[in-house]
Amino acid sequence: MKSVKKPKIAVWKFASCDGCQLSLLDCEDELLDVVGAVEIAYFLEASRATIKGPYNISLVEGSITTPHDAERIHRVRRVSKHLIAIGACATAGGIQALRNFADVEQFTRMVYPNPQYISTLNKSTPISDHIKVDFELRGCPINKYQLLEVINAFLNERQPLIPAYSVCMECKQAGTPCLMVSRGAACLGPVTQAGCGAICPAHQRGCFGCYGPKEAANPFALAEYFKGGGINDEKLVRLFRGFNAFADPFRQESERRQSPEPVRD
Amino acid sequence: MVLLDRNTLNQMFEALAESGFTVIGPTVRDNAIVLDRVNSINDLPVGWTDDQERGAYRLKQETAGAFFNFTNGPHSWKRFLYPPQLTLFNARRRNGDIELIPEKPTDEKFALIGVRPCDLAAIGIHDRIFLKDHHVDTDYRERRKNLFIVAVNCLNPGNTCFCTSMGTGPTAGTGYDLVLTELFDEDQHHFLAGTGSVAGTKMLEKLSAPPASPALLHHCDEMLKEAATKMGRNIRTDELADMLRESFDDPYWQEASAACLSCGNCTMVCPTCFCATVEDVTDLTGETATRVRRWDSCFNGEFSYIHGGILRQSTLSRYRQWVTHKLSSWEEQFGSSGCVGCGRCITWCPVGIDITEVAGKFWEKKYPSRKKAATKRQQPREVLIPVN
Numbered sequence: 001m002k003s004v005k006k007p008k009i010a011v012w013k014f015a016s017c018d019g020c021q022l023s024l025l026d027c028e029d030e031l032l033d034v035v036g037a038v039e040i041a042y043f044l045e046a047s048r049a050t051i052k053g054p055y056n057i058s059l060v061e062g063s064i065t066t067p068h069d070a071e072r073i074h075r076v077r078r079v080s081k082h083l084i085a086i087g088a089c090a091t092a093g094g095i096q097a098l099r100n101f102a103d104v105e106q107f108t109r110m111v112y113p114n115p116q117y118i119s120t121l122n123k124s125t126p127i128s129d130h131i132k133v134d135f136e137l138r139g140c141p142i143n144k145y146q147l148l149e150v151i152n153a154f155l156n157e158r159q160p161l162i163p164a165y166s167v168c169m170e171c172k173q174a175g176t177p178c179l180m181v182s183r184g185a186a187c188l189g190p191v192t193q194a195g196c197g198a199i200c201p202a203h204q205r206g207c208f209g210c211y212g213p214k215e216a217a218n219p220f221a222l223a224e225y226f227k228g229g230g231i232n233d234e235k236l237v238r239l240f241r242g243f244n245a246f247a248d249p250f251r252q253e254s255e256r257r258q259s260p261e262p263v264r265d
Numbered sequence: 266m267v268l269l270d271r272n273t274l275n276q277m278f279e280a281l282a283e284s285g286f287t288v289i290g291p292t293v294r295d296n297a298i299v300l301d302r303v304n305s306i307n308d309l310p311v312g313w314t315d316d317q318e319r320g321a322y323r324l325k326q327e328t329a330g331a332f333f334n335f336t337n338g339p340h341s342w343k344r345f346l347y348p349p350q351l352t353l354f355n356a357r358r359r360n361g362d363i364e365l366i367p368e369k370p371t372d373e374k375f376a377l378i379g380v381r382p383c384d385l386a387a388i389g390i391h392d393r394i395f396l397k398d399h400h401v402d403t404d405y406r407e408r409r410k411n412l413f414i415v416a417v418n419c420l421n422p423g424n425t426c427f428c429t430s431m432g433t434g435p436t437a438g439t440g441y442d443l444v445l446t447e448l449f450d451e452d453q454h455h456f457l458a459g460t461g462s463v464a465g466t467k468m469l470e471k472l473s474a475p476p477a478s479p480a481l482l483h484h485c486d487e488m489l490k491e492a493a494t495k496m497g498r499n500i501r502t503d504e505l506a507d508m509l510r511e512s513f514d515d516p517y518w519q520e521a522s523a524a525c526l527s528c529g530n531c532t533m534v535c536p537t538c539f540c541a542t543v544e545d546v547t548d549l550t551g552e553t554a555t556r557v558r559r560w561d562s563c564f565n566g567e568f569s570y571i572h573g574g575i576l577r578q579s580t581l582s583r584y585r586q587w588v589t590h591k592l593s594s595w596e597e598q599f600g601s602s603g604c605v606g607c608g609r610c611i612t613w614c615p616v617g618i619d620i621t622e623v624a625g626k627f628w629e630k631k632y633p634s635r636k637k638a639a640t641k642r643q644q645p646r647e648v649l650i651p652v653n
């Protein structure tokens with residue numbers, strides 16, 4: 001039998017909590033298939049051993065928050081054939097992008113006794129702000145089946161099946177009665193991209209927006225409806241400032257709610 | 266027509282189970298009356314009812330012990346006849362070739378209990394679409410073949426119902442095996458039962474119930490006639506299809522769709538919407554693949570993706586597509602309206618967009634002096650519970 005060279009995968013970490021990398025480790029049974037199909041060449045979370053690039057697929061977790069990382073991401077790009085950003089940090093700047101709405105220096109002064117040693121950027125930004133990204137896999141954390149699907153699609157050279165439609169689509173297919181309608185709960189499902197399987201509504205919690213804005217999202221209309229139901233602008237700002245606060249449609253909506261007269265663009 | 270009581274009705278559940286049916290009916294779960302497996306009358310929403318308005322549904326426990334004193338909930342029967350996700354076939358590589366492995370169709374026999382007249386009409390629409398002519402959906406055919414349908418007439422239509430306008434209710438038309446009308450007051454709890462098929466007649470024979478008196482039949486008829494006037498919504502359907510066909514550039518679509526989130530809920534809950542996509546799922550080695558059919562919606566961008574781009578970019582174009590297909594172009598395509606007046610899309614739109622209001626606007630614009638076409642009600646504005 002001729003030996004086939006397995007494609008090499010690398011996993012890189014930037015500013016993040018490691019939760020998305022854990023999704024890969026969490027693949028348990030599937031991981032055996034992954035290991036059979038690919039060579040995990042660089043994955044510090046799982047193994048110390050590393051193999052030099054270039055890599056067929058690089059999975060990048062985390063956002064860019066320091067000058068050092070802003071430079072390192074370019075090196076990752078150079079050694080990667082396909083580069084896939086995974087998770088809300090890498091695709092939208094993550095929860096740490098809340099700093100983008102405030103003064104970072106003030107934070108560092110508050111948190112660190114010697115802020116002069118802290119070298120950080122004003123903003124936490126997604127990977128695509130710095131380099132060309134071949135695919136963005138959303139979620140906080142990402143869904144392991146979606147991760148396998150993306151790896152799978154790149155290995156088989158086909159389009160990944162990652163729909164950009166609403167969480168409601170998954171919620172309704174799962175058979176969960178809508179919480180907005182049945183209980184008057186505020187849910188971000190109608191403006192959020194599917195992928196999680198609508199877990200929160202299935203447990204009677206409104207969607208938190210972990211997968212970021214759906215395609216053609218209309219957060220203005222949803223916010224106006226919430227407002228009619230008694231949720232004030234201050235709460236609306238907090239509603240849209242979660243893990244994907246810096247993703248455009250959510251960012252615009254929260255900023256609009258801070259301005260005196262919210263108007264549609 | 267015969268008269269069943271609670272016990273004979275319960276015997277029907279047993280008889281159906283004995284004949285190998287999976288019995289599906291209304292039951293209470295997650296603050297709503299959903300459709301799921303029911304083993305006996307005790308699984309029905311005994312004593313429960315609902316309040317419905319645009320974008321709002323509230324379950325209410327009533328002291329009385331009626332079984333069917335509610336209107337349609339968030340689920341429709343398409344969940345069982347046309348499931349949200351279905352494996353069509355598998356494929357694997359073999360000696361340099363691709364081998365197709367067909368998926369065996371389900372041999373599950375369903376008995377549907379409590380099918381409302383509007384939903385019966387919706388099943389009729391799907392029958393036409395999936396079983397007529399050359400384009401037969403084989404999975405639907407298998408599920409439909411062994412179906413046993415127990416319809417229930419509506420004596421108390423809901424706030425978002427408009428089956429009278431669509432000519433589908435509140436009395437069941439055709440397509441059932443049995444039809445029930447629930448008679449409930451202080452001193453009686455009975456079900457007037459009629460048959461609509463050989464299987465239905467056989468079932469009634471098994472249950473050995475006494476015939477209903479002519480006076481009772483008359484009383485029932487009168488109540489159903491009255492129910493037809495108690496719809497919370499209505500639309501004028503005359504000329505509507507033409508009006509909508511010519512509405513493409515109407516500026517009103519802007520206003521009508523401004524609040525729409527393109528979330529797709531309306532299409533998911535609609536008993537006639539049947540759009541689906543097919544997806545191929547491969548394994549990591551690329552050795553096997555599975556083709557899956559999944560519910561899709563005209564509100565999704567990918568739905569109108571055609572070589573290189575999404576055709577319907579704006580929410581306006583998606584909303585217009587949905588309404589005009591339901592109420593207009595469906596007629597040319599399938600010979601009837603695509604709407605049976607069940608009201609689900611009005612109740613279950615998370616922001617309460619009302620198709621009867623939108624349809625009514627076109628009518629009012631054309632004939633400003635005539636009677637208002639749509640009943641507009643105040644939307645309940647309860648305080649929402651914020652997620653965090």
Ligand code: SF4
Binds near residue numbers: 176178
């Ligand atoms: S509960 Fe949330 S995600 Fe589910 S249908 Fe309602 S709005 Fe959409």
Ligand code: SF4
Binds near residue numbers: 534538604611
């Ligand atoms: S369009 Fe709305 S009212 Fe008509 S059948 Fe569909 S869900 Fe029911």
Ligand code: SF4
Binds near residue numbers: 527530532617
């Ligand atoms: S009409 Fe309502 S349910 Fe339908 S897509 Fe628009 S917001 Fe969603």
